[in-house]
Amino acid sequence: MxxxxxxxxxxxxxxxxxxxxxxxxxxxxxxxxxxxxxxxxxxxxxxxxxxxxxxxxxxxxxxxxxxxxxxxxxxxxxxxxxxxxxxxxxxxxxxxxxxxxxxxxxxxxxxxxMTQLKKLNEKICMLESAMKEKENNYTFKDIIGNSPKIRNEINKAVKASLSNSSVLIYGETGSGKELFAQSIHYNGIRKDKPFIAINCAAIPSALLEGMLFGTVKGGFTGAENKKGLFEEAHRGTVLLDEVNSMEPYLQSKLLRVLQDGYIRPVGSNKIIDIDVRVIATLNEEPENLIKEGKLRKDFYYRLSVMRIDVPSLRERKEDIKEITEYFISYYNRLLSKNVKNLSEEVWDKFQQYNWPGNIRELKNTIEAAMNMVDDGEILTKEFFENKFTIVGDMNNDSKFTGDLSLNDYLEEIERSVITKIYKKNGENITRTAEELKISRQNLQYKLKKYNL
CATH class of the missing domain: 3.30.450.20 (PAS domain)
Known part of the structure; x- marks a missing residue:
């Protein structure tokens, strides 16, 4: 050799x-x-x-x-x-x-x-199904907030629940998309039928096809006769979470299912009629996904017969107090504590922060503080030190602690700088763009991105 x-x-x-x-x-x-x-x-x-x-x-x-x-x-x-x-x-x-x-x-x-991954996926699906049978199902009363933006989307979702049309739910990670999806199902005409959720991002497309449509013995080496999730959900609802994670060829097959109302198990020549309502979620802007080739345009149009846009927490900051009080009450019951409130300083910081992780991040923040506080105390700044290192004035020498991802941390700094220069220039786009040395178009994009 x-x-x-x-x-x-x-x-x-x-x-x-x-x-x-x-x-x-x-x-x-x-x-x-x-x-x-x-x-x-x-x-x-x-x-x-x-x-x-x-x-x-x-x-x-x-x-x-x-x-x-x-x-x-x-x-x-x-x-x-x-x-x-x-x-x-x-x-x-x-x-x-x-x-x-x-x-x-x-x-x-x-x-x-894929041996272990297949076993793990099957176990996860079984566990999720068992947990959903035991847990309380979400309905619209579980969506907290009275801001105009959230109420508008709830009203759209209520109307969607009375229909059989496909629904597309767009929202950032942690904003409550599954809460909306479950509410639509359990408030609707299919509420007594199965609700099956599958995380498309967690399963390779090659395995996902068989899980969705089923397999037949002999269809490929080692294949068994196994019902797919669509057949299991007959007359009910399938939630396709992060549907843009699917390969385009699988999106095409799903489009055919939505149009024709039948599935063909992997390896089979026979078709099976199904009656399934599809709710899909995206955590990225659909228009951008289409441009990037990650989401088929025809598939998007078929999914978004009815579209719900779940607002981020920074877009409805007037709801932060109500949501926070709900989580304090929840963890009081869970941890047998009697916390009354947040200090005024903490409330101010909560309003300043942009919550890139949305409601999920707020919940985790409250949970961490509630585990540290003694009975009857007010939640003060010291219970949120890691959070406020980043929440604080970005123009000072704040240090990265790992509480956020690097991208989220850098976005917080960028937002803070743009806000300061924009206000200093009397919200004049031309002067602000010149001082920041970026184009007007780029500045306008960032102003929209950061809701400024």
């Missing part, structure tokens, strides 16, 4: 992905450590042998052998199978035939181990 071959051998053998290469006769000529670990086999069991000799159930279904036989490339194919020792494996494979002239001389498979 020469030096270059040695370097390549070392590189491939230390990749996280499994690498499997067979020659023109289908015999294994390369099998790296990751592939051996994933399939639970030793390299000596595999080298020089054909796939079905050590993976008996793969005969006729192996993507490696099919690529070799037909010269066909396979991309992101899910395979579920067992080795000869009974270990179950789930992988996502890309398989490429090596063609020289007009002959296929080898085939290369690159595999990602």
């Amino acid at each position: 020469n030096k270059i071959e040695g370097i390549l051998e070392n590189l491939i053998n230390n990749l996280k992905e499994g690498i499997h290469v067979v020659d023109s006769k289908g015999k294994t000529i390369y099998y790296n450590k990751s592939m051996a670990t994933m399939e639970g086999l030793k390299r000596e069991e595999v080298l020089g042998k054909k796939v079905y000799e050590y993976l008996k159930e793969m005969e006729g279904t192996s993507t490696l052998m099919n690529a070799l036989k037909n010269g066909e490339e396979f991309k992101d194919v899910v395979q579920q199978y067992s080795n000869n020792h009974g270990k179950n494996i789930t992988s996502i494979n890309t398989t490429i035939p090596v063609i020289i002239g007009d002959k296929t001389v080898a085939a290369i498979e690159i595999a990602r181990d």
